[in-house]
Amino acid sequence: MSTESRILCPALQQRVTTAEAAAAMIPAGANVGMSGFTGAGYPKAVPGALAERIKAHNAAGGKPFRINVLTGASTAPELDGKLAEVDGIEMRLPFQSDPICRERINNGTMNYADYHLSEVAQYAWSGFFGKMDIAIIEVVGIREDGSLIPSSSLGNNKTWIEQADKIILEVNHKQNARMEGMHDVYYGAALPPNRKPIMLTEPGQRIGELYLRCPIEKVVAVVETNAADRNTPFKKPDDASRKIAEHILEFFDREIKLGRLPKGLLPLQSGVGNIPNAVLEALDSGPYKNLTAYTEVIQDGMLKMLKSGTLAMASATAFSLSPEGIEEFDKDIEFYRQKILLRSQDISNHPEVARRLGVIATNGMIEADIYGNVNSTHVMGTRMMNGIGGSGDFARNGYLSIFMSPSTAKDGKISSIVPMVSHVDHTEHDVKIIVTEQGLADLRGLAPRQRALAIINNCAHPDFKEQLLDYFERACASGRGMHTPHLLNEALSWHERFEQIGTMKPNA
């Protein structure tokens, strides 16, 4: 498909229109399913046009005009930012990372429901979110038969297209048309009692189709755009990230020697961010060859690993590349097309597949407590950071679940190891390994008090270690239950102290 003629379906050529005209088709209160996952493949024009419309509406003093925005995962300022700015979002799900959204969520002017990314499609199919009114989907092109060449993320696009009454397509000329052929859209999903096994046994296996099916009659508008994805600049790993990566590599070595991991490891799942990127970089400079990835997102690190041969192939649902990453990808797309598969997020994150493949799940966290519960979402128990994303999908179903964080935050004023986490996203039953730059705690087979000592001694920052041990010892001596000793009136006092005086340290 050439870049000039990206809309080959005659019927859909007739429906090309402006973003403004398309936005005018979206009524207040609509459930709108949008493409987009980690700042890739989201619609670039219609959400902004809708925001303009809402702004004008609000200026004219009408009743609030808001929609419910369902996506794959996070998008970008052009979508979440613009709609949040004009107070145009009633309910946002299943994930976001936008600063303006975050502010609204945390000041109570936007509702946000934070879901496991694998479950969203199932929720929608089951009717648990109500009727889906409109889908707005970015694609790379439209084929003669109306089928769609997906863009840089697949996310929930298949589900939104199937579920929505009406579809608006954005054909983005900026996306590399040669991505055609990198997607694997699985059409075997069904609702129970009609579900069948997903016959995926290797990360690189194709089980679906190259294109998104699209009922032409539902398409009410086609908008042409020419805009890049969010493409966050890549940061070199800092010292803490490199140390965390070292601990993990040592751990892998040990596990291989003990026969508890194969030499080729197991399919890697890697969260988004600097620490996961550091782990990828460390793996790439290690002895590994022909690893595989079964993950959500392809970051720069994975491109490098594919090039070096450390990684033989990567399965994901989206890209999240830096501008240099995009350049590299575009330059050598024929190579990468052989090595990368993008799947719908209900498959990329599916518990059935993650369990079967035995992924090694490595994800960042906000804090862990001494008993191994992990908080991935809430700052000081009340404020949403981004969301759980796929961390639960992979951690609870993977062969290993590894959670990583520097041992402190805010210039050392916050300890990421605390007596009790202020919010739980991953329970003690699901967390196998915790790592900070201080060291690694292997929690497998340990009872809670044993875990506490492992975590405090291996992972806590020296500035907080004594304070944690003191809490633990006093909890043990308190005469309360000794299974998970706690002082309930102190358990959250570290967070409270930070809120009051800006540090978790006791004698500040």
Add this chain to the structure above:
Amino acid sequence: MSTESRILCPALQQRVTTAEAAAAMIPAGANVGMSGFTGAGYPKAVPGALAERIKAHNAAGGKPFRINVLTGASTAPELDGKLAEVDGIEMRLPFQSDPICRERINNGTMNYADYHLSEVAQYAWSGFFGKMDIAIIEVVGIREDGSLIPSSSLGNNKTWIEQADKIILEVNHKQNARMEGMHDVYYGAALPPNRKPIMLTEPGQRIGELYLRCPIEKVVAVVETNAADRNTPFKKPDDASRKIAEHILEFFDREIKLGRLPKGLLPLQSGVGNIPNAVLEALDSGPYKNLTAYTEVIQDGMLKMLKSGTLAMASATAFSLSPEGIEEFDKDIEFYRQKILLRSQDISNHPEVARRLGVIATNGMIEADIYGNVNSTHVMGTRMMNGIGGSGDFARNGYLSIFMSPSTAKDGKISSIVPMVSHVDHTEHDVKIIVTEQGLADLRGLAPRQRALAIINNCAHPDFKEQLLDYFERACASGRGMHTPHLLNEALSWHERFEQIGTMKPNA
């Protein structure tokens, strides 16, 4: 197989010995995998003989003699009780419900690791628990080729037999020999990267073998016993349980009308206890026919439902019957053999299968908080009750996850709806429905503050409703994050108050 000759394998006939002789083969510090799940199919004689040995050892003043006890789930006084009584257990996993064990766990003299029941086999195969020294497995009989007719639970028996260096068999003449043919032992499991799809698409489908394979050379002792399972008496549902069941039946009706549940529902998973039994009883007196169950445990209620035709078949890993239930089962075992399949617990609770079948997971809880986090295990945050069991396996993978509890406990002094749960076993991301006798809160698609109002208004006891609303309103007004409003210095104060003055009520 007649009841007279239950050991048909000549080589194993040679290894028949006493419980005492078998117990003498277990060294201190051993990892011992025992059969047993919800008080069914556990070894009746060897654990007690070992306890006697430990008692004598301790009386002689030796170093502490303890073993690590791994089972399917809970056992009975003859196993957990006797070994705990003599301080013979170093580490217990993955589930227990024994009063003496519980006391030791909570006074710090026994370690306990509380695991999802589906994950235990995988942990063991992966070597995460270390080497398995000895398996002690109750069976109904031994066939000529050495293969084993399983007893009233399958649990982790297949795994313990495979993993252990040595095997002790208990042949229990009290178990009905005509259970032969009710089991389905799946031998297709493997470790990644060699795992294949589990081709189970209906609760009643057979995918395995009738018997447990057993390497004869590993069997070091065969002990004959004649003792009944724990068989807890069945209690008629109380008023609160009946009301909870009514709310759930109304909910099912509504969901069917809305097209969000098929008329024949979806495979039922039912936790153990009075409330789940009340739900089964209510279903049995409703209009339902030919339902299916994909669950852990067959309780009395399910036998009745099979008889009445409400249930067409039930898949589980164990029985948990009352003495009358056993009588009924024995009387009509030919009928039940056509309707019941017992599987290994890694299959009965497998996330892949639970997700595919779309189970309706109904489980009890200790408490829920206003945002929908559920505590299934810890009393006042520190004391272990029983364990998470299979509730997580089913709740997080099921089509619906329903958590049930009376709205109060301890004569109304404890509210089971609290500002913040004192321990999290099921996160806000996984809890779809909460029910008390007061009513049902449907949390699907709701943001946290919306959930809070639904839970407080529908589920809280009138004695605590105002107090909960007051907490919520003050949390919202506190200026902290409005995504999940909390007052950190008050969030656990209800539990602390109960510990201090014996009630959660403020003006006591």
